[in-house]
Amino acid sequence: MTSFSSDTPPHAHRIALAELDQSADTAMTAAPLMPSFHPLHQVKTTLQVCVGAATVTVGELLGAKAQQVIVLDQAVDQPVDLILEGQVVARGQLVAVGDRFAVRLTELPLPLGLDTPAVTP
Numbered sequence: 001m002t003s004f005s006s007d008t009p010p011h012a013h014r015i016a017l018a019e020l021d022q023s024a025d026t027a028m029t030a031a032p033l034m035p036s037f038h039p040l041h042q043v044k045t046t047l048q049v050c051v052g053a054a055t056v057t058v059g060e061l062l063g064a065k066a067q068q069v070i071v072l073d074q075a076v077d078q079p080v081d082l083i084l085e086g087q088v089v090a091r092g093q094l095v096a097v098g099d100r101f102a103v104r105l106t107e108l109p110l111p112l113g114l115d116t117p118a119v120t121p
Contacts, residue, residue: 049103050081051094079106 052072064070074080079091080103091107 045084047089048083049092049094049101050083 052074054070054072056070080094081088082090082092082103082105089109090105092103092105095102095104
């Protein structure tokens with residue numbers, strides 16, 4: 001099954017995203033991934049958010065028209081993946097902050113213990 005629908009267009013509608021409350025009382029109290037100062041705190045990187053994927057043929061892509069809808073494999077209520085250097089590093093819920101998309105983190109890895117020596121078998 002393809003993600004393009006050229007015969008019968010799918011019913012596309014806008015979804016209402018939760019507005020993120022940025023007040024001080026909603027600040028998270030969870031421990032940060034790296035709780036103490038570390039030189040890595042100064043390194044900048046690009047975090048990508050993946051909301052889904054679609055499998056299409058090159059022909060379908062070349063034949064696409066403006067306003068055509070591509071259906072993704074992800075349900076609206078499923079968490080989105082946060083990707084760093086091609087690896088999923090966290091998951092979250094897509095929300096709106098003003099007129100921008102944002103992600104409320106829902107799944108994080110265990111805190112990184114960079115000062116703990118590696119265990120070798």
